[in-house]
Amino acid sequence: MTLDGETMGLMFQVLNWAVLPFWLLLLVAPGWTPGPRLISGRIVPALLAACYVFLLFAGAGAAFTEPVPNAGDGLTLDAIMFMFTKPVVALLGWVHYLAFDLFVGAWEARDAKERGVPYWxxxxxxxxxxxxxxxxxxxxxxxxxAAGRRSLA
Structure with a gap:
């Protein structure tokens, strides 16, 4: 299965907008216990992971097996640069960033609440x-x- 440019462009837009409410939730309601747990727990990362796997099987996997011109053997910077010239690989990479950055942000919010790190x-x-x-x-x-060494309140 291959995805056309229009479909990938739409996926890019939808996923970018889809994560924003969860980032806003972390920023404006950090004390709301279900927020970080929802985001980093199961639902949102699982949905982003499903998109990632879909993209992997929809054509990105094939891009990883293409011969890389002048890259030699093994994984090189040239090989990575070549793979990211493929739109499906660039989109795959972007979904990876969206998923992991949101996961890390939710962990930060949860951890800060547990440690009493001030919102500011x-x-x-x-x-x-x-x-x-x-x-x-x-x-x-x-x-x-720093919070472990002294009170930050």
Missing amino acids: LLAPCLILTFAVGPAGFLAYVLLRK
């Missing part, structure tokens, strides 16, 4: 995690370490 310190980490995932995760991990 958590919010910038969530925004960073939304925008530049690993940087937000690092910011929260450093904040969490």
Whole structure:
């Protein structure tokens, strides 16, 4: 099965908009216990994972087996760059980011609540995690370490 560009473009738009309410929930209602549990627990990640698996079987898998020009043997930066020239692989990568960044953001919110980290310190980490995932995760991990050493309230 192959997906056409229009279908992949629609999937991209729908998935981008679909995760926004959950990010907003983390930002505006961090104390609402079901929020982070819903997001990182089962439903939202499972739906994104289902989209990921669908894309993998809908054509992205074949892109990983194509010979990569001038890449030599094994996984190289050239091979990754070549694979991401395929729209279905780029979309697959984007769904991966959406799923994992949201999962990490929900973990941050849950963990901050359990540790008593003030919202005003958590919010910038969530925004960073939304925008530049690993940087937000690092910011929260450093904040969490600081919170363990002294009261941040």
